[in-house]
Amino acid sequence: MSSHTYEYLDGNAAAGELSKIFTMDVTAAEGQCANCGAKRRFAEAHLYMQAPGVVARCAVCEHVLLRLVSARQRMFLDARGMTYLRLDM
Amino acid sequence: MWRVGTVIALHDETTTARTITFEVPDWPGHVAGQHVDVRLTASDGYSTVRSYSIASAPNSDGRVELTVERLPNGEVSPYLTQELAVGDRLELRGPIGGWFVWHTEQTEPIQLIAGGSGIVPLMAMIRSRASAASTAPFRLLYSVREPGAIFYRDELLALSDRNHSVSIAYAYTRATPKDWPRPPSRIDATLIANTTWPSNLVPTCYVCGPTSFVESATDLLIAFDNGRDKIRAERFGPTGERK
Numbered sequence: 001m002s003s004h005t006y007e008y009l010d011g012n013a014a015a016g017e018l019s020k021i022f023t024m025d026v027t028a029a030e031g032q033c034a035n036c037g038a039k040r041r042f043a044e045a046h047l048y049m050q051a052p053g054v055v056a057r058c059a060v061c062e063h064v065l066l067r068l069v070s071a072r073q074r075m076f077l078d079a080r081g082m083t084y085l086r087l088d089m
Numbered sequence: 090m091w092r093v094g095t096v097i098a099l100h101d102e103t104t105t106a107r108t109i110t111f112e113v114p115d116w117p118g119h120v121a122g123q124h125v126d127v128r129l130t131a132s133d134g135y136s137t138v139r140s141y142s143i144a145s146a147p148n149s150d151g152r153v154e155l156t157v158e159r160l161p162n163g164e165v166s167p168y169l170t171q172e173l174a175v176g177d178r179l180e181l182r183g184p185i186g187g188w189f190v191w192h193t194e195q196t197e198p199i200q201l202i203a204g205g206s207g208i209v210p211l212m213a214m215i216r217s218r219a220s221a222a223s224t225a226p227f228r229l230l231y232s233v234r235e236p237g238a239i240f241y242r243d244e245l246l247a248l249s250d251r252n253h254s255v256s257i258a259y260a261y262t263r264a265t266p267k268d269w270p271r272p273p274s275r276i277d278a279t280l281i282a283n284t285t286w287p288s289n290l291v292p293t294c295y296v297c298g299p300t301s302f303v304e305s306a307t308d309l310l311i312a313f314d315n316g317r318d319k320i321r322a323e324r325f326g327p328t329g330e331r332k
Contacts, residue, residue: 007300011188019182041188042188043321
């Protein structure tokens with residue numbers, strides 16, 4: 001049960017940072033939540049930016065889909081909360 | 090990839106919001122609804138990034154307009170709206186986003202719902218529709234605190250007067266114009282029923298504003314049987330100098 005009360009944004013707000021990693025637009029990509037199985041566009045994810053990095057959560061069950069942290073010259077990407085991310089060519 | 094944009098014009102939309110026009114030499118072009126990241130770097134090397142929606146329609150002359158609302162305790166928006174001058178150069182990354190966009194090929198009814206400065210990316214869609222001579226049926230529901238807080242007032246008036254135009258409904262939350270029929274209040278079911286496309290026309294809906302505004306507008310659209318997959322939202326937070 002999550003107890004956070006921060007206001008969230010949406011996946012659009014992470015697109016600039018993610019463009020450092022992905023050459024294609026991620027906001028329109030469909031991802032599946034590894035917890036509840038919901039398939040949604042990444043733009044629909046709930047995005048929390050109050051942390052040292054950004055955390056994207058499933059819009060349906062609030063499971064963590066993705067974490068992205070930039071530290072000096074390194075970026076850490078944890079996407080294990082998604083079973084897949086479909087990027088349309 | 091960061092590009093350098095030069096400020097070529099500044100225009101005040103309201104007492105707290107300013108439109109900044111940049112010329113970006115190698116700008117790749119954008120689609121209405123996209124945003125850019127703006128990076129400011131201080132002389133000591135400290136840098137910070139904010140996202141702002143693009144207000145201008147896609148064009149081929151490398152010009153990008155952003156409308157920035159000044160937030161009282163903002164770190165970046167006071168600088169952008171009060172100190173930035175013509176000739177200044179800023180770093181821009183983008184255009185960004187492929188979901189919250191309107192393409193000129195779209196012909197279905199479009200419902201736009203804006204809360205405050207959430208009008209900015211929706212204005213890009215309205216301008217894009219006009220410049221492409223699209224006849225896609227557009228409706229805009231624009232919620233603002235008071236009449237003086239309306240962005241692009243004259244341009245919206247001109248567009249709504251034209252044939253095959255955009256139909257515009259205003260909602261005021263704090264103060265209304267004189268003799269306005271609806272007392273100041275947030276958007277509600279009656280307003281949605283009276284001013285937005287009926288869901289049987291299957292409009293694509295674009296909602297942009299503060300998080301709480303987007304939540305309530307989206308819930309109302311769903312209550313009126315609009316499919317969740319037909320609603321696209323863009324939120325900006327209380328501290329989020331836009332987004």
